[in-house]
Amino acid sequence: MSYVIDRRxxxxxxxxxxxxxxxxxxxxxxKKAVEEAVSRRSITDMEHGEQISIPGRDIDEPVLHHxxxxxxxxxHPGNKEFSSGDRIPRPQGGxxxxxxxxxxxxxxxxxxxxxxxxxxxxxxxxxxxxLELPNLVKxxxxxxxxxxxxxxxxxxxxxxxxxxxxxTLRSAHARRIALSGGSRNKLREVKAELARLRxxxxxxxxxxxxxxxxxxxxxxxxxxxxxxxxxDLKYNLLSKQPTPSxxxxxxxLMDVSGSMTQATKDIAKRFFILLYLFLxxxxxRIDVVFIRHHTSAxxxxxxxxxxxxxxxxxxxxxALKLMQEIMAERxxxxxxxxxxxxxxxGDNWNDDSPICKDILVRxxxxxxxxxxxxxxxxxxxxxxxxxxxxxxxMFPESFSQQQIVSAGDIYPVFRELFQRRLVS
Amino acid sequence: MKRQPISTGSxxxxxxxxxxxxxxxxxxxxxxxxxxxxxxxxxxAEQMMDAYASVGMPIGYNHWxxxxxxxxxEKNYKRGQMGLAYEIVINSxxxxxxxxxxxxxxxxxxxxxxxxxxxxxxxxxxxLFRTWTDASSIIDYLVFAKQYITQCEERHGIDAVxxxxxxxxxxxxxxxxxxxxxxxxxxxxxxxxxxEREELLQRQVNDLWRTIPKMGDKDKHEEDSRFPTxxxxxxxxxxxxxxxxxxxxxxxxxxxVRKIAQYFYPQRQTQVMNEGWATFWHYxxxxxxxxxxxxxxxxxxxxxxxxxxxxxxPSFDSPYYSGINPYTLGFxxxxxxxxxxxxxxxxxxxxxxxxxxxxxxxxxxxxxxxxKDESFILQFLSPKVIRDLKLFSILDDDHRDELEVAAxxxxxxxxxxxxxxxxxxxxxxxxxxxxxxxxxxxxxxSLTLRHTQHDRKPLGESTEEVLKHLHRLWGFDIHLETAQGxxxxxxxxxxxxxxxxxxxxxxxxxxxxxI
Numbered sequence: 001m002s003y004v005i006d007r008r009x010x011x012x013x014x015x016x017x018x019x020x021x022x023x024x025x026x027x028x029x030x031k032k033a034v035e036e037a038v039s040r041r042s043i044t045d046m047e048h049g050e051q052i053s054i055p056g057r058d059i060d061e062p063v064l065h066h067x068x069x070x071x072x073x074x075x076h077p078g079n080k081e082f083s084s085g086d087r088i089p090r091p092q093g094g095x096x097x098x099x100x101x102x103x104x105x106x107x108x109x110x111x112x113x114x115x116x117x118x119x120x121x122x123x124x125x126x127x128x129x130x131l132e133l134p135n136l137v138k139x140x141x142x143x144x145x146x147x148x149x150x151x152x153x154x155x156x157x158x159x160x161x162x163x164x165x166x167x168t169l170r171s172a173h174a175r176r177i178a179l180s181g182g183s184r185n186k187l188r189e190v191k192a193e194l195a196r197l198r199x200x201x202x203x204x205x206x207x208x209x210x211x212x213x214x215x216x217x218x219x220x221x222x223x224x225x226x227x228x229x230x231x232d233l234k235y236n237l238l239s240k241q242p243t244p245s246x247x248x249x250x251x252x253l254m255d256v257s258g259s260m261t262q263a264t265k266d267i268a269k270r271f272f273i274l275l276y277l278f279l280x281x282x283x284x285r286i287d288v289v290f291i292r293h294h295t296s297a298x299x300x301x302x303x304x305x306x307x308x309x310x311x312x313x314x315x316x317x318x319a320l321k322l323m324q325e326i327m328a329e330r331x332x333x334x335x336x337x338x339x340x341x342x343x344x345x346g347d348n349w350n351d352d353s354p355i356c357k358d359i360l361v362r363x364x365x366x367x368x369x370x371x372x373x374x375x376x377x378x379x380x381x382x383x384x385x386x387x388x389x390x391x392x393x394m395f396p397e398s399f400s401q402q403q404i405v406s407a408g409d410i411y412p413v414f415r416e417l418f419q420r421r422l423v424s
Numbered sequence: 425m426k427r428q429p430i431s432t433g434s435x436x437x438x439x440x441x442x443x444x445x446x447x448x449x450x451x452x453x454x455x456x457x458x459x460x461x462x463x464x465x466x467x468x469a470e471q472m473m474d475a476y477a478s479v480g481m482p483i484g485y486n487h488w489x490x491x492x493x494x495x496x497x498e499k500n501y502k503r504g505q506m507g508l509a510y511e512i513v514i515n516s517x518x519x520x521x522x523x524x525x526x527x528x529x530x531x532x533x534x535x536x537x538x539x540x541x542x543x544x545x546x547x548x549x550x551x552l553f554r555t556w557t558d559a560s561s562i563i564d565y566l567v568f569a570k571q572y573i574t575q576c577e578e579r580h581g582i583d584a585v586x587x588x589x590x591x592x593x594x595x596x597x598x599x600x601x602x603x604x605x606x607x608x609x610x611x612x613x614x615x616x617x618x619x620e621r622e623e624l625l626q627r628q629v630n631d632l633w634r635t636i637p638k639m640g641d642k643d644k645h646e647e648d649s650r651f652p653t654x655x656x657x658x659x660x661x662x663x664x665x666x667x668x669x670x671x672x673x674x675x676x677x678x679x680x681v682r683k684i685a686q687y688f689y690p691q692r693q694t695q696v697m698n699e700g701w702a703t704f705w706h707y708x709x710x711x712x713x714x715x716x717x718x719x720x721x722x723x724x725x726x727x728x729x730x731x732x733x734x735x736x737x738p739s740f741d742s743p744y745y746s747g748i749n750p751y752t753l754g755f756x757x758x759x760x761x762x763x764x765x766x767x768x769x770x771x772x773x774x775x776x777x778x779x780x781x782x783x784x785x786x787x788x789x790x791x792x793x794x795x796k797d798e799s800f801i802l803q804f805l806s807p808k809v810i811r812d813l814k815l816f817s818i819l820d821d822d823h824r825d826e827l828e829v830a831a832x833x834x835x836x837x838x839x840x841x842x843x844x845x846x847x848x849x850x851x852x853x854x855x856x857x858x859x860x861x862x863x864x865x866x867x868x869x870s871l872t873l874r875h876t877q878h879d880r881k882p883l884g885e886s887t888e889e890v891l892k893h894l895h896r897l898w899g900f901d902i903h904l905e906t907a908q909g910x911x912x913x914x915x916x917x918x919x920x921x922x923x924x925x926x927x928x929x930x931x932x933x934x935x936x937x938x939i
Contacts, residue, residue: 080814
């Protein structure tokens with residue numbers, strides 16, 4: 001006797017827990033791989049997972065087994081030219097088809113790397129780890145789409161907190177009328193008959209009593225119709241609508257003068273990625289503009305932005321001017337939401353810093369959604385920082401600045417930005 | 425006879441699966457295959473990967489190593505480097521067989537014949553399975569084990585449980601009783617007795633380690649006697665009963681790992697027979713279906729292609745060679761037994777006087793029931809199979825510069841090859857012979873293992889790691905002596921000995937030991 005059972009609809013992710021355990025155990029390896037991936041990838045390329053590889057010997061499960069050596073006999077198939085008593089040179093490990101070392105190891109597949117995939121969510125999780133993001137923000141960044149709930153009429157199913165009282169009572173009323181209509185008509189007739197009898201034949205007690213009994217019966221029957229029944233209940237229906245999305249442009253500004261090291265640039269990259277991810281969750285289309293500068297500014301592609309080096313002094317206002325030009329030329333503010341992120345080690349010509357402030361205050365910030373500035377340096381602040389502090393005084397809503405020494409300091413820059421989004 | 429095939433297309437439906445199962449079952453009954461009831465479950469590829477990862481247990485406790493399995497399978501499968509197995513079958517009553525939804529109806533029929541009638545009858549008939557496992561209670565026990573380990577994780581933290589399981593897994597192959605039949609496990613009873621056992625166990629352990637001298641007992645004899653009096657091969661069992669520092673729940677977890685190892689023990693010893701038997705029957709049953717006109721020529725072509733893929737044996741110099749394919753060896757041997765019974769040659773009559781010309785069905789059934797791989801090969805490997813597979817034997821002696829071909833498929837070699845191939849499947853030879861030799865009860869509480877070397881074969885390179893795991897469970901020093909005959913040739917120590925010995929016994933707390 002056999003039973004055939006369809007299990008396809010049963011849960012298929014029975015191994016999720018074990019998989020998580022594995023990731024937990026090897027989180028150090030994975031984190032390192034993710035860090036490498038982050039510096040390798042484009043900042044707009046955060047949409048997929050990553051292939052992680054761990055050295056095989058690190059994840060072996062040890063068992064007691066025989067090693068090579070001693071006197072070993074093995075039987076192999078497919079003899080072609082050997083006859084008994086033949087001597088053959090011992091094949092060196094790894095060469096040829098492996099005669100003579102058929103079962104060298106039963107503990108896995110030697111020293112190959114163990115390679116596997118992690119998903120995009122896991123990838124971002126590992127990336128965010130150092131950034132010290134609050135969970136709510138993490139969720140917002142990794143969550144798929146944003147919706148808002150809107151009212152969408154009335155339904156007869158829903159949860160009790162959404163009962164529409166007026167509609168419910170109206171429908172109950174209608175039902176009571178419909179269900180008791182016949183009895184009410186009858187009652188009216190019987191009452192009229194009773195009134196007539198009382199006046200015309202007051203002695204006919206038998207009939208009067210019969211009518212009175214009939215009235216009681218009809219009343220009871222009408223009362224039996226429930227005041228409120230389950231199918232009277234009406235609920236306000238809510239439906240989810242995707243929030244209207246629009247276009248945003250993100251300007252990445254970075255100082256590439258000789259004083260910026262690759263490590264500094266890597267921190268800057270995290271900073272740009274975070275802003276990019278935030279924008280991606282809120283806007284459908286995002287343009288990214290990379291502007292790098294030393295004494296003069298230039299618009300470049302991402303590769304060049306992060307990885308080519310230049311020397312020389314620093315004039316920040318050149319980048320701001322270029323940005324302002326690009327804004328005016330390509331990104332009209334009635335169509336585009338403008339965001340900017342600027343990273344620098346704080347160096348600037350002293351004379352240039354007031355100019356920067358001026359450009360920001362007059363030509364840029366009035367049109368900006370948000371402008372963030374990070375200074376990646378453990379040293380003392382210089383003129384630029386103090387000028388920017390004044391800017392912040394004027395635009396506390398849309399300007400933020402922060403000094404960064406490690407990746408963990410990045411998040412505070414965005415705190416206000418995220419909070420604003422999360423509340424609204 | 426007019427041919428009326430059950431199906432002509434390649435799509436399967438539930439009705440078709442049932443029809444094939446009924447027909448195959450009907451033919452199986454003709455051959456008197458005795459099976460547990462079948463529970464055929466249709467699953468998706470993802471679910472198949474899950475089943476894979478839990479090494480064939482339908483319910484398993486959580487452990488990272490299963491996650492590793494899963495990731496490995498998933499990667500290979502998604503990149504198309506590997507097809508998933510067509511089936512997984514579980515030794516339980518009813519016998520659970522998984523069919524993958526991606527397969528064609530031909531493959532489903534093949535799997536039904538292979539798993540539901542082949543493996544199933546093997547599980548029910550073979551003496552090892554009958555003696556060592558209890559098909560009716562295994563699922564219940566696994567449920568109990570999973571719940572218990574989850575509770576332990578809640579109470580003691582995931583890390584503590586994970587460390588403990590790591591250590592147990594390292595010693596899993598040394599957690600089986602080879603000669604003593606365990607009493608059947610039953611989940612209900614386990615649960616009932618588990619509490620009781622915790623207390624009892626702890627009391628016994630405490631007794632063993634009692635250091636207060638007994639009043640009036642001046643006899644030194646006890647001091648000198650060795651403990652254990654006989655060497656112990658079941659290391660996990662010994663730890664469960666006698667490790668001084670373990671908590672009751674840790675002993676229970678060791679017990680769970682031990683019981684599961686015991687459950688898989690017969691499978692490790694009957695791989696060739698089990699697969700050979702199942703392959704032999706899917707081949708026989710589906711050919712009978714064809715003879716009755718119930719399947720089409722196309723069905724047979726597809727079936728034969730998979731079948732020959734399954735029993736393909738690359739020769740030793742092929743890049744695909746990875747040892748002898750158990751399906752090939754087992755299938756050839758069962759086919760050959762049938763041949764010897766039906767059409768014996770002169771040679772067969774000389775080699776197998778008692779089975780040549782006998783009733784083939786009762787002979788193969790007898791072979792299936794009463795042997796394990798080692799004895800099966802020793803008993804039934806015929807010169808013809810040795811010739812067909814062109815088996816030869818290589819002697820690799822590290823004292824000599826060259827390998828020697830000890831025997832090939834000729835008159836002088838048959839017996840030697842048969843013996844050596846049988847020995848190759850003897851778990852006793854495959855695994856190093858390591859036993860618990862002595863524990864130092866009155867001194868530093870160290871535990872001494874003795875490895876009795878066979879043919880000077882050394883231990884593999886992960887031995888050190890395993891000893892660290894053992895150290896974690898035992899809590900005190902571990903010594904491993906390697907002996908040739910009575911002579912000790914080398915020793916290993918955890919923690920390693922440097923120069924002179926530390927005087928105070930080092931204690932390592934189980935939860936934080938450094939591995």
